[in-house]
Amino acid sequence: MNSDEFELLAGEPTPGTDDLMDDFVHASSRSGNSPRELYLMRETLNSLVRLARSEQLLEIRRSVERLLPGSARPASRRRRSPRDPAPGQAHFVFGRDT
Secondary structure, three states, X not given: OOHHHHHHHHHOOOOOHHHHHHHHHHHHOOOOOOHXXXXXXXXXHHHHHHHHHHHHHHHHXXXXXXXXXXXXXXXXXXXXXXXXXXXXXXXXXXXOOO
16 A cells, blocks of 8 residues: 555544445345345344354464463363352352241
């Protein structure tokens, strides 16, 4: 990019994900699409973006686990036994006077 293109981009706000998805849906739709079809296309695109994000985060976590030894990982990420209640969780007793 040259300096003229940077000046043009500097004055405009960066489009958000929703704006880009709307532009894509409208550009790829036929002129006869109903509002329901446009909604379904937009929601499908949202689902694909969420799936891609979660796959990317999962891959990042896997690569971090490969790089760090178990002793260097934070304690909050270690698994506790299923019998141990969550920290701060209390057992409630109903119908009994204490």
